[in-house]
Amino acid sequence: MEASELQVNTTINKMAEANLEAGFEVGQRVQSLEKGPKKIGAVKYLGPVQGYEGIWAGVDWDDGEGRHSGIVNGVRYFDAAGEKSASFVRLHSLSKGITFLEALLRRYKGDSISKEEQDEMYVLSSSQKRVSIELVGVTEIQERQMHLENLLHVSLEYTGVSSPGSIQEISGLLPQLEELDLRGNLLPDLQALGLVCEQLPALRVLDLSDSRMKIRSDLLPMFSNLRTLVLNNCGIAWEQVEKLKESLPTIEELHLGGNKLRTIEPSVEESSFGSVSSPSTFVQGFDSLRLLSLEGNEIESWEEIVKLSHLARLEQLHLNKNMIKHVFYPQYPILDHSSLNRIESPNVLHKPFKNLRCLLLGGNKIEDWASLDALNNFPSLMEVRLSDNPISDPTKGGASRYILIARLSKIVMLNGSEVKLRERKDSEIRYLRLVMTTRQGKSQEEILQQHPRFSELKALHDVPDENLQVGVTGPQKMVAGLILTTLTYVGISHGEKAPITKKLPATTTVGKLKMLCEGFFKLKPTKQRLFLKEEDAPIPTPLNDDMETLVDLGIGANGGSILVDEIDNKL
The missing domain is CATH 3.80.10.10 (Ribonuclease Inhibitor)
Structure with a gap:
């Protein structure tokens, strides 16, 4: 045992009586009395700390927010859970707690709002004077709470x-x-x-x-x-x-x-x-x-x-x-x-x-x-x-x-x-189109391995094999080629504009579409809301992901229609 540790242990015995009088003991759960959020921890040490007067409590805090690991100035007083989860505090800064009955009666039989809390409930007037806040209905709530048998x-x-x-x-x-x-x-x-x-x-x-x-x-x-x-x-x-x-x-x-x-x-x-x-x-x-x-x-x-x-x-x-x-x-x-x-x-x-x-x-x-x-x-x-x-x-x-x-x-x-x-x-049909347009060079086994529900969804939505075969060569070429895309402005602030049809790379993203629309319709990307208009869907699908490509959207070889709306920031 090091000399510093021996000195500490010797002194502890001399302080035992004082510790008992204070009502604290090692292993006890305690709560900090300092202002701010309630801190809870366990007492790991009681006694003197070299270089400081009086009795100190070494507390290992549950939240891990302390100052050290139980070592101060090279002397280890106890082992803490973390490198900085512990600190030394004066006994008068700690509470050893109250009984369940005391806590119950204080909160529900006494004032439910403490004097300290009342003092903090105020607003500043125009002359910077404190004006107390009175909570409406507090009295009625307190009266109900006082009947413990009904809680x-x-x-x-x-x-x-x-x-x-x-x-x-x-x-x-x-x-x-x-x-x-x-x-x-x-x-x-x-x-x-x-x-x-x-x-x-x-x-x-x-x-x-x-x-x-x-x-x-x-x-x-x-x-x-x-x-x-x-x-x-x-x-x-x-x-x-x-x-x-x-x-x-x-x-x-x-x-x-x-x-x-x-x-x-x-x-x-x-x-x-x-x-x-x-x-x-x-x-x-x-x-x-x-x-x-x-x-x-x-x-x-x-x-x-x-x-x-x-x-x-x-x-x-x-x-x-x-x-x-x-x-x-x-x-x-x-x-x-x-x-x-x-x-x-x-x-x-x-x-x-x-x-x-x-x-x-x-x-x-x-x-x-x-x-x-x-x-x-x-x-x-x-x-x-x-x-x-x-x-x-x-x-x-x-x-x-x-x-x-x-x-x-x-x-x-x-x-x-x-x-x-x-x-x-809508999601399953759109997903089917996505699979159909990205299956270039893949066998049926590979497709089913990558998309286990493909055959199930094909049957569920009555998509015949011949329809898929028609798209075999088309989508394969399309993925590496161009897709016919119609952009239609449906906003109101810029008046009526004629639709614009362009051949765009299949890898064009929604974000890139917005940049193109800025040039076509003089509308900043941050002001745009794009929708995919599909023939079999009564409601257009919003395009919220700027990283999705035309292929991801399931737009086939026959092209697709994109609606360009304007975001109204006033709404």
Whole structure:
């Protein structure tokens, strides 16, 4: 042990009595009393700091925003989670929290707006004097909130709840409470939380985001009636999620966002013989779980997600903002080898993701067509989010919305927007034309490999083979040649103008078309809105992607018609 560390440890013992008087101890959850956003952390050190007077608390902050890693002036006082996640603060700048009962009574029995908050509610007059703001209806709201027995929703976020308080006094106070918001609490473990929840018979929704609680499998409380549990930004690992499983027999929604999860490790199950245990390949239990959110984590491999494929009732899986690059549908049937030890079912077969209807994959790194086409194999999938992926970004070689719709046969909701029957039909026909105009030199096998739905769509929309054959040589020449394109101005500010017909390269983009229209119609590109007019479509198709080419638009050898409208900035 270094001399500096020995000196620190020796001094700690001398300060123990003072520490106890202050009511703080190492490992305790605390909240900063300084102005600004509430900061929460754990005390990692109590004692002197060389070169400074008095007692200091070394706190490792949950948000990772501190000044050091536990080392000051070359002396290590404790190990912090990050290089700059910790700082030393005076004890009077920290709160060790209050009881659940205190927080409840302060917010709902006392003034719901503190004096400090009232002082900050003002506007400046013309003479720069403060004029207080009076909120209309505050009195009525406060009167309703004071009747605790009628409350259905209680919000105690960041109030510093660190212990239950008197269980006898909590009992019966909130008989109808259904939703409880305890974000940013200071409770040390789930046992303390369980003491509170036991007194809330109607509780269905619990939000514990931005909290850090120990989860011990030997002392887990039972949350028998809970339907929704939110554990976002709690620093929780999947191992802890597995421990929670038995405490949540009726859970339907589980939110685990922002926990830096990279892997999903199913628990080890004991065999029927009681002597042999084997790790399960798939997550088991959670028999009532319908929605699982893993947004904002660090999952890269789809293999990890496949471990969730046996959750029989899972309907929604939220995976936005991870690092997933590839998606596939697991080979069916799947045999869970951990079940081979079970005498009652030696061959348990599962259809993967059999009830999954919503899959959110926005903000990942998916860029291959195979991943997109694989979504058709999910038996119940109807809603998908693919925004902010390379596959859906035309500027990075991805696909426009109509291509995504055409390749995804069962999707009725894409990127948060409904796919109506008319849009689907138009998208599929437009996609067919695109395939027909870009299949130069490709065999039928190559076409079907690159466009798995081609034959299906051809039959669905009654496009005969001879029609395709007519376009074989035409489009092949057209891709490398010119397309007859008619540009028609339909705006009103420049008066009536005659249509202009030009032979344009097949690779001409929408952005290039706008530049040409500027010369033809004296209208800046930023003022233009272009539409594709198709004979079989009652409504023109807006051209919103400047990177799409004439070929991408599905314009065939017979040419196409583009409508040029003017954007009215006054609307």
